[in-house]
Amino acid sequence: MTERLSWPGLLRQLVRARRHLALANGAAFLVGLVSLPMPALIPKLVDWLLLRPGTQPAWLAPAGGWAALLLPACLLALLSMRLAVLVLNRFQADAFMGLSKDLVFQLRTGFMRHLEHVRLHALERAGGAMIAARGISDIDLIGNFLGATLSRALVAALSLLCIAAALLWLNAWLAVAIFLIYPGFIVFSVRASRQFTELKMREMQASEELTQALSNAAEHARTLRVTSRSQAYFRAMEALAASARDTSRQFASASTAAMQKSIVIFNVCVDLFQVAAVGMACYFGLSVPEMLTMFAYLWLMLNPMLDLMQLPGGFFSVGAAMARLNEVFALEREPxxxxANGAGAPSGAGWLCVSGLAFSYPGGAPLLAGLSFTVPAGALVGIRGPSGSGKSTLLDLLLGFLCPHRGEIRLNGLPLSHFQLADLRRYIALVPQKPGLLAGTLRDNVRLASAADDAAILRMLRHCQLESWLASLPQGLDTVVGPGGQALSGGQVQRLAIAGALLSPASILIFDEATSALDLETEERLVDAIMPLLRERTTIVVSHRLSILAATDATYELNGGRLQGSPTLMQPQLLTQDTDV
Ligand SMILES: Nc1ncnc2c1ncn2[C@@H]1O[C@H](COP(=O)(O)OP(=O)(O)O)[C@@H](O)[C@H]1O
Ligand SMILES: [Mg+2]
Incomplete structure (x- = not known):
């Protein structure tokens, strides 16, 4: 099972880069320290030059014209400190960004590896492409939070710590009063961000519904247009777009209002403290430069406070992203x-023996009810049956995409579970009824399961009756097909998939209505051309076409969950219980 995402888990992954983390934190602390004397410098100048001239330290007072030197010296000090803060901030942000990008990379690879091994049917039910795209953006959200929000919040927290120390040194009572308002701010921002999270979730949900509907409409534009449902569908989508607009507006308005409210509250607090500081200067011996320094520190607190207030909202959003990613991580993986046992790959001529196979989809009626049959090595077996009788399901069971509830499938005398799935799928090639094209050239698509050279590919395309079509393509095998490339007809895609399977080294070939989009004449020519190649391997053909079924050694009829029809073919080894692989 894939490990679920959690805060402790993310922290563990970050802590793995201990050295970088320590450097980044060290830089953040230095930023706080270096920024600290800045607000005190100007009030000190006022003290030295205006209020109590001549009280500056001896080393800053060379004989004659000291004021002329003091001003540029202070300016230089300020400039150097700002430069140091800039460099340290860059270093700290870079270090955090590097850490977050590493983490994003690790999360992405973990996510992709999980998707690679998720049960095919669970992946299709969960929405395939949609969950993949959402997963990538959720991982980015987590990375941005760690790389930007968290890093800024860390600098902010350390800056506030330094400011607190400076204020305490200036006047303990005022400092305690100032820092007592912190909890109030934190409670306010946590409450506000809870409200935002809810609004943000609604906004994201509305936007996701719209994206899903739109990608569905784009993918099935033809179906919508030919059934004249396009207009109604798009009008319904406009309602989804309006809902996305409203929820987005609500979120933006609430979050801006809360941010403005918190800035006003902060400013009112600053006013209060300024008045208090003047009062202390009048009645409790606070000096004017100390008072000015205090004002400067109060203003210095604004940005760190705002940065810290982003934190709870970020935590909630990342929590929601992790929850969505965990839904994907919860999808069952193929056992x-x-x-795990490091089993060897099947070898030699392939034969299959199915006994007492029973299967039903979750919540569905029994689909396969204890069927048994054998496909001997080198045989060509046909399966036919009404649509929905479970033919494709049976083939998915043979390839380990599904697990039987009862019964057993043996390959070369050994249970399917004896073999690694990757080896099994190299040994058994399946051509589905609706094969897909991957983005790439014609050559890439035919060579998916083999390393055939161009001559072999051209020969196979000729067998598959694609020769004249290929001759019409100016770029030949280099023609880009699939997403973003040339569109092909259903029959052309089917024939490319058949050519790919025949070029593969698989010992068992399975065709699931793989010629359903071809006209009878082309199909017959194709079957004649590839029959000698099929005879070199073991083949199962699911079809309704009599022209193909007539050429098989046996044809089973699947109906009512059971196989009927042809006499059962027996593998010779079965009779002697030989389990030679
Ligand atoms: N992933 C699935 N989840 C639930 N039911 C399914 C799934 N795939 C197919 N079915 C149902 O199982 C039955 C058999 O489907 P299938 O094996 O594709 O039939 P056939 O290939 O014989 O036309 C159908 O009623 C279909 O609706
Ligand atoms: Mg089918």
């Missing part, structure tokens, strides 16, 4: 006991 692969063969991989």
């Amino acid at each position: 692969d006991p063969g991989r």
Whole structure:
């Protein structure tokens, strides 16, 4: 099972880069320290030059014209401190950004590895492409939080710590009073961000519904247009767009209002403390430069406070992103006991023996009710049956995409679970009824399961009746097909998939209505051309076409969850219980 995402888990991953983290934190602390004397410098100048001239330290008072030197010296000090803060801030932000990008990379690879092994049916049910795209943006959100929000908040917290120390040194009573208002701010921002999180979730949900509907409409534009449902569908989507607009407006308005409110509250607090400081200067011996320094520190607190107030909202958003990612991580992975046992790959001529196979989809009626059959090595077996009778499901069971509830499938005499799934799928090639094209050239798509050279590819495309079509393509095998490339007809895609399977080294070939989009004449020519190649391997053909079924050694009829029809073919080894692989 894939490990779920959690705050302690993220922290553990960050802590793995201990050295970088320590350097980044060290830089943040230095930023706080270096910024600290800045607000005190100008009030000190006022003290030295205006209020009590001549009280500056001896080393700053060379004989004659000292004031002329003091001003540029202070300016230089201020400039150097600002430069140091800039450099340290850059270093700290870079270090954090580096850490977050590493973490994003680790999360992305973990996410991709999980998707690679998720059960096919669970992935399709969960929404395939949609959850993949959402997963990547959620991981980015986590990375940005760690790289930007958290790093800024860290600098802010350390700056506030330094300011607190400076204020305490200036006047303990005022400092305590100032820092007593902190909890109030934190409670306010946590409460506000809870409200934002809810609004943000609604905004994201509305935007996701719109994206899903739009990508569905774009993918099935043809279906919508030919059924004249396009207009109604798009009008319904406009309602979704309006809802996305409203929820987005609500979120933006609430978050801006809260931010403005908190700035006003902060300013009122600053006013209060300024009045208090003047009062202390009048009645409790606070000097004027100390009072000015205090004012400067109060203003210096504004940005760190705002940075810290972003933190709870960030925590909630990251929590929501982690919850969504965990939904994907909760998708069941394909059990692969063969991989755990380091089992060897199947070899030699392939034969299959299915006994007492029963299967039903979750919540569905029994689909396969204890069926048994054998496909001997080198045989060509046909399966037919009404639509929805479970033919494709049976093939998914043979490839380990699904697990039977009862019964057993043996390959070369050994249970399927004996083999690693990757080896099994190299050994058994399946051509589905609706094969897909991956983005790439024609050559890439035909060579998905083999390393065939161009001559072999061209020969196979000729067998698959694609020769004249290929000749019409100016770029030949280099023609880009699939997403972003040339569109192909259903029959062309089917024939490319058949060519790919025949070029693969698989010992067992399975065709699931793989010629359903071809006209009878082309199909017959294709079957004639590839029949000698099929005879070199073991083949299962699911089809309704009599022209193909007539050429099989046996044809089973799947109906009512059971196989009927042809006499059962027996693998010779079965009779002697030989389990030679
Ligand atoms: N992933 C799935 N989840 C639930 N039911 C499914 C799934 N795939 C297929 N079915 C149902 O199982 C039945 C058999 O489907 P299938 O094996 O594709 O039939 P066939 O290939 O014989 O036309 C159908 O009723 C179909 O609705
Ligand atoms: Mg089917």
